[in-house]
Amino acid sequence: MSKSIQLILMYHKIIDEEGIYALPPKRFRKQLEIIQKSTKLSVITCEEALHNKSGIVITFDDGTDDNYTAASILEEFGMKGTFFVIGNRINQKGFLTAQQIKELYQRGHSIGTHTFTEYFGLDRADYQTALHEWKQGRETIEDIIGSKVNFGSVPGGYYSPKMVQPTYEAGVEHLFTSEPILTRWCVNHCWIYGRFTVYSYSPDESIKKLVELSKLEIAKDKFIWNTKKTVKKVFRKQYLFFYEWYKQSRMKLNK
Numbered sequence: 001m002s003k004s005i006q007l008i009l010m011y012h013k014i015i016d017e018e019g020i021y022a023l024p025p026k027r028f029r030k031q032l033e034i035i036q037k038s039t040k041l042s043v044i045t046c047e048e049a050l051h052n053k054s055g056i057v058i059t060f061d062d063g064t065d066d067n068y069t070a071a072s073i074l075e076e077f078g079m080k081g082t083f084f085v086i087g088n089r090i091n092q093k094g095f096l097t098a099q100q101i102k103e104l105y106q107r108g109h110s111i112g113t114h115t116f117t118e119y120f121g122l123d124r125a126d127y128q129t130a131l132h133e134w135k136q137g138r139e140t141i142e143d144i145i146g147s148k149v150n151f152g153s154v155p156g157g158y159y160s161p162k163m164v165q166p167t168y169e170a171g172v173e174h175l176f177t178s179e180p181i182l183t184r185w186c187v188n189h190c191w192i193y194g195r196f197t198v199y200s201y202s203p204d205e206s207i208k209k210l211v212e213l214s215k216l217e218i219a220k221d222k223f224i225w226n227t228k229k230t231v232k233k234v235f236r237k238q239y240l241f242f243y244e245w246y247k248q249s250r251m252k253l254n255k
Protein backbone atom coordinates (compact mmCIF):
# COMPACT_ATOMS: atom_id res chain seq x y z
CA MET A 1 0.00 0.00 0.00
CA SER A 2 1.33 3.41 -0.90
CA LYS A 3 1.78 6.05 1.78
CA SER A 4 -0.91 8.65 2.36
CA ILE A 5 -0.16 12.20 1.38
CA GLN A 6 -1.45 14.96 3.61
CA LEU A 7 -0.89 18.56 2.69
CA ILE A 8 -1.65 20.34 5.94
CA LEU A 9 -1.80 24.12 5.65
CA MET A 10 -1.25 26.34 8.66
CA TYR A 11 -3.02 29.69 8.77
CA HIS A 12 -3.34 32.11 11.68
CA LYS A 13 -5.49 35.23 11.39
CA ILE A 14 -7.93 35.84 8.52
CA ILE A 15 -8.34 39.58 8.83
CA ASP A 16 -7.58 42.90 7.09
CA GLU A 17 -4.57 43.73 9.20
CA GLU A 18 -0.82 44.15 8.79
CA GLY A 19 1.30 41.19 9.79
CA ILE A 20 2.99 38.13 8.39
CA TYR A 21 0.39 35.87 9.96
CA ALA A 22 -2.67 37.93 8.94
CA LEU A 23 -4.35 37.17 5.65
CA PRO A 24 -7.21 39.37 4.35
CA PRO A 25 -10.51 37.44 3.86
CA LYS A 26 -10.46 38.31 0.15
CA ARG A 27 -7.13 36.57 -0.33
CA PHE A 28 -8.22 33.66 1.83
CA ARG A 29 -11.23 33.15 -0.48
CA LYS A 30 -8.96 33.28 -3.50
CA GLN A 31 -6.67 30.66 -1.97
CA LEU A 32 -9.64 28.41 -1.21
CA GLU A 33 -10.67 28.68 -4.86
CA ILE A 34 -7.17 27.54 -5.81
CA ILE A 35 -7.30 24.72 -3.27
CA GLN A 36 -10.69 23.59 -4.56
CA LYS A 37 -9.29 23.31 -8.07
CA SER A 38 -6.44 21.01 -7.05
CA THR A 39 -6.28 18.00 -9.34
CA LYS A 40 -4.20 16.03 -6.85
CA LEU A 41 -5.94 16.30 -3.45
CA SER A 42 -9.24 17.41 -1.97
CA VAL A 43 -9.93 19.01 1.39
CA ILE A 44 -10.54 16.53 4.22
CA THR A 45 -11.34 16.96 7.91
CA CYS A 46 -8.79 16.61 10.68
CA GLU A 47 -10.42 13.37 11.82
CA GLU A 48 -10.02 11.91 8.33
CA ALA A 49 -6.35 12.87 8.41
CA LEU A 50 -5.96 11.20 11.80
CA HIS A 51 -7.32 8.07 10.13
CA ASN A 52 -4.56 8.45 7.56
CA LYS A 53 -6.71 9.50 4.60
CA SER A 54 -4.93 11.52 1.89
CA GLY A 55 -5.99 15.12 1.35
CA ILE A 56 -5.58 18.77 2.25
CA VAL A 57 -6.24 19.88 5.83
CA ILE A 58 -6.78 23.57 6.59
CA THR A 59 -5.61 24.48 10.07
CA PHE A 60 -5.45 27.67 12.14
CA ASP A 61 -3.22 28.32 15.13
CA ASP A 62 -4.02 30.52 18.17
CA GLY A 63 -7.83 30.71 17.97
CA THR A 64 -8.16 34.46 17.47
CA ASP A 65 -11.75 35.71 17.12
CA ASP A 66 -11.45 36.34 13.36
CA ASN A 67 -11.28 32.53 13.00
CA TYR A 68 -15.04 32.51 13.54
CA THR A 69 -15.46 34.35 10.22
CA ALA A 70 -12.81 32.15 8.60
CA ALA A 71 -14.99 29.12 9.42
CA SER A 72 -17.95 30.70 7.60
CA ILE A 73 -15.77 31.38 4.56
CA LEU A 74 -14.66 27.74 4.56
CA GLU A 75 -18.30 26.67 4.69
CA GLU A 76 -19.03 28.72 1.55
CA PHE A 77 -16.71 26.25 -0.17
CA GLY A 78 -18.15 23.22 1.60
CA MET A 79 -14.94 22.84 3.60
CA LYS A 80 -14.21 22.29 7.28
CA GLY A 81 -11.28 23.70 9.22
CA THR A 82 -9.21 22.71 12.22
CA PHE A 83 -8.75 25.30 14.94
CA PHE A 84 -5.94 24.94 17.47
CA VAL A 85 -6.87 27.12 20.41
CA ILE A 86 -4.85 28.37 23.38
CA GLY A 87 -6.52 27.25 26.63
CA ASN A 88 -6.06 30.37 28.74
CA ARG A 89 -6.98 32.81 25.94
CA ILE A 90 -10.52 31.51 25.48
CA ASN A 91 -13.09 34.24 26.23
CA GLN A 92 -10.36 36.90 26.27
CA LYS A 93 -10.58 39.94 24.07
CA GLY A 94 -9.41 39.17 20.53
CA PHE A 95 -9.88 35.42 20.92
CA LEU A 96 -12.72 32.96 20.35
CA THR A 97 -15.26 32.56 23.14
CA ALA A 98 -16.18 29.18 24.59
CA GLN A 99 -19.61 29.57 22.98
CA GLN A 100 -18.07 30.17 19.54
CA ILE A 101 -15.73 27.19 19.93
CA LYS A 102 -18.65 24.96 20.85
CA GLU A 103 -20.63 26.22 17.88
CA LEU A 104 -17.74 25.67 15.44
CA TYR A 105 -17.42 22.12 16.72
CA GLN A 106 -21.14 21.53 16.28
CA ARG A 107 -20.92 22.88 12.73
CA GLY A 108 -18.43 20.12 11.95
CA HIS A 109 -15.10 21.89 12.38
CA SER A 110 -12.34 20.34 14.44
CA ILE A 111 -10.98 21.86 17.63
CA GLY A 112 -7.51 20.93 18.85
CA THR A 113 -5.21 22.27 21.53
CA HIS A 114 -2.33 24.73 21.09
CA THR A 115 -1.29 24.08 24.75
CA PHE A 116 -2.72 25.97 27.71
CA THR A 117 -0.57 29.11 27.54
CA GLU A 118 0.90 28.86 24.00
CA TYR A 119 4.12 27.74 25.67
CA PHE A 120 7.12 28.58 23.51
CA GLY A 121 10.17 26.34 23.70
CA LEU A 122 8.40 23.09 24.63
CA ASP A 123 11.24 21.22 22.98
CA ARG A 124 13.43 22.08 25.98
CA ALA A 125 10.76 22.24 28.67
CA ASP A 126 10.92 19.81 31.56
CA TYR A 127 8.61 16.81 31.59
CA GLN A 128 6.10 18.18 34.09
CA THR A 129 5.75 21.54 32.34
CA ALA A 130 5.11 19.88 28.99
CA LEU A 131 2.68 17.41 30.54
CA HIS A 132 0.76 20.16 32.31
CA GLU A 133 0.60 22.41 29.21
CA TRP A 134 -0.92 19.72 27.01
CA LYS A 135 -3.17 18.18 29.65
CA GLN A 136 -4.71 21.44 30.80
CA GLY A 137 -5.01 22.69 27.22
CA ARG A 138 -6.75 19.50 26.12
CA GLU A 139 -9.10 19.32 29.11
CA THR A 140 -10.15 22.95 28.73
CA ILE A 141 -11.41 22.22 25.21
CA GLU A 142 -13.00 18.92 26.17
CA ASP A 143 -15.03 20.73 28.82
CA ILE A 144 -16.27 23.18 26.19
CA ILE A 145 -17.12 20.83 23.33
CA GLY A 146 -18.08 17.84 25.49
CA SER A 147 -16.01 15.45 23.43
CA LYS A 148 -12.55 13.87 23.49
CA VAL A 149 -9.65 15.88 22.07
CA ASN A 150 -6.50 13.96 21.21
CA PHE A 151 -4.66 16.27 18.82
CA GLY A 152 -2.66 19.45 19.22
CA SER A 153 -0.26 21.82 17.48
CA VAL A 154 3.17 22.84 18.73
CA PRO A 155 3.52 26.57 19.62
CA GLY A 156 6.21 28.42 17.67
CA GLY A 157 7.24 25.27 15.84
CA TYR A 158 9.47 24.20 18.74
CA TYR A 159 9.14 20.50 18.14
CA SER A 160 11.64 17.87 19.23
CA PRO A 161 11.19 14.09 19.59
CA LYS A 162 12.02 14.52 23.30
CA MET A 163 8.72 16.26 23.97
CA VAL A 164 6.65 13.43 22.53
CA GLN A 165 6.52 11.36 25.71
CA PRO A 166 4.89 13.97 28.00
CA THR A 167 2.66 15.05 25.10
CA TYR A 168 1.40 11.53 24.59
CA GLU A 169 0.99 10.94 28.31
CA ALA A 170 -1.14 14.11 28.43
CA GLY A 171 -3.52 12.48 25.95
CA VAL A 172 -2.32 14.20 22.77
CA GLU A 173 -1.84 11.27 20.41
CA HIS A 174 -1.54 13.34 17.24
CA LEU A 175 0.89 16.23 17.12
CA PHE A 176 0.98 18.88 14.39
CA THR A 177 4.34 20.57 13.80
CA SER A 178 5.51 23.28 11.37
CA GLU A 179 7.90 21.07 9.42
CA PRO A 180 6.91 21.07 5.74
CA ILE A 181 6.49 17.31 5.32
CA LEU A 182 3.70 15.49 3.44
CA THR A 183 3.52 12.20 5.31
CA ARG A 184 3.02 11.60 9.01
CA TRP A 185 5.49 9.62 11.09
CA CYS A 186 5.37 7.86 14.43
CA VAL A 187 7.43 8.56 17.56
CA ASN A 188 6.71 6.53 20.71
CA HIS A 189 3.12 5.69 19.62
CA CYS A 190 2.40 9.37 18.86
CA TRP A 191 1.66 10.41 15.28
CA ILE A 192 3.56 13.48 14.13
CA TYR A 193 2.31 15.57 11.20
CA GLY A 194 4.06 18.18 9.10
CA ARG A 195 2.44 21.48 8.10
CA PHE A 196 3.03 24.16 5.50
CA THR A 197 2.82 27.71 6.86
CA VAL A 198 0.87 30.26 4.84
CA TYR A 199 2.27 33.76 5.39
CA SER A 200 0.63 36.95 4.19
CA TYR A 201 3.53 37.35 1.79
CA SER A 202 3.17 33.81 0.39
CA PRO A 203 2.12 34.39 -3.22
CA ASP A 204 -1.14 32.71 -4.24
CA GLU A 205 0.91 31.12 -7.01
CA SER A 206 2.86 29.20 -4.35
CA ILE A 207 -0.38 27.79 -2.94
CA LYS A 208 -1.31 26.70 -6.44
CA LYS A 209 2.00 24.90 -6.88
CA LEU A 210 1.74 23.41 -3.41
CA VAL A 211 -1.71 21.89 -3.93
CA GLU A 212 -0.49 20.44 -7.21
CA LEU A 213 2.32 18.91 -5.13
CA SER A 214 5.08 20.62 -7.09
CA LYS A 215 8.33 19.07 -5.92
CA LEU A 216 10.16 22.35 -6.41
CA GLU A 217 7.68 24.30 -4.27
CA ILE A 218 7.89 21.73 -1.49
CA ALA A 219 11.69 21.80 -1.64
CA LYS A 220 11.55 25.60 -1.43
CA ASP A 221 9.37 25.47 1.68
CA LYS A 222 11.73 22.92 3.21
CA PHE A 223 14.70 25.16 2.50
CA ILE A 224 13.03 28.21 4.08
CA TRP A 225 11.95 26.17 7.07
CA ASN A 226 15.44 24.75 7.63
CA THR A 227 16.97 28.22 7.39
CA LYS A 228 14.46 29.54 9.91
CA LYS A 229 15.16 26.59 12.18
CA THR A 230 18.89 27.35 12.11
CA VAL A 231 18.31 31.04 12.83
CA LYS A 232 16.00 30.13 15.71
CA LYS A 233 18.61 27.75 17.08
CA VAL A 234 21.53 30.17 16.86
CA PHE A 235 19.54 33.17 18.07
CA ARG A 236 17.24 31.21 20.34
CA LYS A 237 17.35 33.63 23.27
CA GLN A 238 16.77 36.66 21.10
CA TYR A 239 14.02 34.90 19.21
CA LEU A 240 12.17 33.86 22.35
CA PHE A 241 12.64 37.31 23.83
CA PHE A 242 11.25 38.90 20.70
CA TYR A 243 8.32 36.52 20.65
CA GLU A 244 7.51 37.12 24.31
CA TRP A 245 7.53 40.84 23.59
CA TYR A 246 5.36 40.31 20.51
CA LYS A 247 2.87 38.22 22.47
CA GLN A 248 2.66 40.76 25.27
CA SER A 249 2.19 43.67 22.91
CA ARG A 250 -0.45 41.69 21.02
CA MET A 251 -2.31 41.10 24.29
CA LYS A 252 -2.03 44.75 25.24
CA LEU A 253 -3.38 45.76 21.86
CA ASN A 254 -6.37 43.53 22.43
CA LYS A 255 -7.18 45.02 25.81
Ligand SMILES: [Zn+2]
Nearest residue numbers: 061062155156
Ligand atom coordinates in the same frame (compact mmCIF):
# COMPACT_ATOMS: atom_id res chain seq x y z
ZN1 LIG B 1 0.70 30.04 18.18
